[in-house]
Amino acid sequence: MNINLTLIVQMLVFIILIWFTMKFVWPIILGAMEERSKKIAQGLAAAEQGEQALAQARERAEAIVREARDRASQIIDNAQHRANDLVEQAKGTASTEGQRLVAAAQQQIELEASRARESLRREVAQIAVQAASKLLQREIDPKAHADLISKLATQI
Amino acid sequence: MAAAENAPSAGEYILHHLTFLSNKTPHGIVDFSVINLDSVFFAVLLAAAFGGSFYLAARTATAGVPGKFQNFVELVVEFVDNQVKDTFHGSSKVIAPLALTIFCWVFLFNAMDLLPVDLLPALAHGAGIEHLKVVPTTDLNVTFGMSLTVFILIIYYSIKMKGLGGFIRELTLQPFTSKNVAVQAILVPINLLLELVTLFARPVSLALRLFGNLYAGEMIFLLLALLTLSSGFGGLATVGGWLGLIAQGVLGLAWAIFHILVITLQAFIFMVLTVVYLAMANEHH
Numbered sequence: 001m002n003i004n005l006t007l008i009v010q011m012l013v014f015i016i017l018i019w020f021t022m023k024f025v026w027p028i029i030l031g032a033m034e035e036r037s038k039k040i041a042q043g044l045a046a047a048e049q050g051e052q053a054l055a056q057a058r059e060r061a062e063a064i065v066r067e068a069r070d071r072a073s074q075i076i077d078n079a080q081h082r083a084n085d086l087v088e089q090a091k092g093t094a095s096t097e098g099q100r101l102v103a104a105a106q107q108q109i110e111l112e113a114s115r116a117r118e119s120l121r122r123e124v125a126q127i128a129v130q131a132a133s134k135l136l137q138r139e140i141d142p143k144a145h146a147d148l149i150s151k152l153a154t155q156i
Numbered sequence: 157m158a159a160a161e162n163a164p165s166a167g168e169y170i171l172h173h174l175t176f177l178s179n180k181t182p183h184g185i186v187d188f189s190v191i192n193l194d195s196v197f198f199a200v201l202l203a204a205a206f207g208g209s210f211y212l213a214a215r216t217a218t219a220g221v222p223g224k225f226q227n228f229v230e231l232v233v234e235f236v237d238n239q240v241k242d243t244f245h246g247s248s249k250v251i252a253p254l255a256l257t258i259f260c261w262v263f264l265f266n267a268m269d270l271l272p273v274d275l276l277p278a279l280a281h282g283a284g285i286e287h288l289k290v291v292p293t294t295d296l297n298v299t300f301g302m303s304l305t306v307f308i309l310i311i312y313y314s315i316k317m318k319g320l321g322g323f324i325r326e327l328t329l330q331p332f333t334s335k336n337v338a339v340q341a342i343l344v345p346i347n348l349l350l351e352l353v354t355l356f357a358r359p360v361s362l363a364l365r366l367f368g369n370l371y372a373g374e375m376i377f378l379l380l381a382l383l384t385l386s387s388g389f390g391g392l393a394t395v396g397g398w399l400g401l402i403a404q405g406v407l408g409l410a411w412a413i414f415h416i417l418v419i420t421l422q423a424f425i426f427m428v429l430t431v432v433y434l435a436m437a438n439e440h441h
Contacts, residue, residue: 002182003297004190010199010292010301017203017261018305021210022253028214029233030252032226035219 125153166382173273173378175287176295177280194288195295202264202292210260232260239428244435246317250309251434258302259427265293266370266419270412273377293370293422296363303362306430310358313437327351358433362426369422373415380408 129149164172177194213229222230236256244251268291280288292298314323331350332343383404384397392398 002184002190003186003300004178004182004192005188006190006192006195006295006297007301007304008188009191009196010298011305013196013199013203014257014261014302014305017207018250018254018257020207021257022250025207025210025214026233026253026256029210029217029226029229030237032214032217032219032222033230033234036222039219 121153125149128152164385166385169382169385170375170378172287173277173374174289176289177285177287192289192295192297194290195292195298198268198290198292199265199298202268203261206257206260206264232256236427240431243428243431244438246435246438248313248434248438251431254306254309254434255427255431258306258430259423262293262302262366262426263419263423265291265298266422268292269294269370269373269377269415269419273374273381291370291374293366294374296367299363299367300359302426303359303366306362306433307359310355310433310437313434317438327355358429362429366422366426369418373411373418376411377408380404380411383407 129145176192178190178192180190182190209225210229213226216223217226217229233256236259237252240252240255271290273290276290277288289295311323314326318326328344328348328351329340330347332347334340334343381404383400392401
């Protein structure tokens, strides 16, 4: 066991190996590891962001659905109101029309009745004049007695 | 195991395993004309294995879904990165890669200890190589080579962060301080001595701890191998030979399993202490 040139050679090899590790091994491997951890951190951040975005989107979707439901029920309400109004209106028109028709029919009836009464009166007056002329055995001038006849007719 | 005939003695066997493959026989404690070829070979081989595989992982690394190997590499890198971040609060482009290099490289060095002690030496013997020490961290040159590099970085960071004056002040004006200038002047050499011992104890302890643990581990494997050394294949004819074989198998397995812990732990300790020392060098007191 002695100290010899091996010592110097070993130091040189050692220094060269340190230099080699420092230059070609350490920074590259550590760089890859750091880059990976950065990537993972980014991935996790992105995942969290995505989750947040998803939650927000879900909230927004819920709000939209709620609004749509509100509007739909409003529209249904309006439609019902409108339908009721229409029915009411139609009912109103129908009843006035009916009344109008009834009134017109009554007027017609009255007109017909008065017309019938008029003609009946005239016939009765004629019959009465004929009967009277027969009774008197002579012709009564209907013109001369028109006054009388119309008075009679109104009395019947 | 060596064949029963011309089997080496226990002492020869262990000494053979503790001898490096060198360009020439060393003389004395320090001899810079000698180089341990086996240590350098395995150090470079394992450096290439670590650097190559991690470079491959880095080249094909994606920020998307990682492959299995990339996953493993990222696991190691993240583990080291956390360790460094826990201890070192400054900003440095060197310290984290340095820690990763130390951890992986020392781990691979130590893991060579789990190969059967005679496997690679026997193969080398077949190829005509007489000696082969497989575990580079059982070579003081290797562990000191690393710890001295760390030591240089400690000095560099100390001077870079505090300035030369700041570094000298830190070495001389603590831990003992006095408001009296004369007393402080007396305290300076004491402080310097204490701080220098602390400073130099760091690389020495780093290197010796790693070396000692792995050396002891390898020694245990060698001692367990001695159980069947003398008998060889011929020992299978005797009860004692079988007992030795079973004992070596069971004990070797137990020690190897325990050694997995030692291997990882020593690599981890070397890395953490390096980071701690550099963090201390980086901080103002």
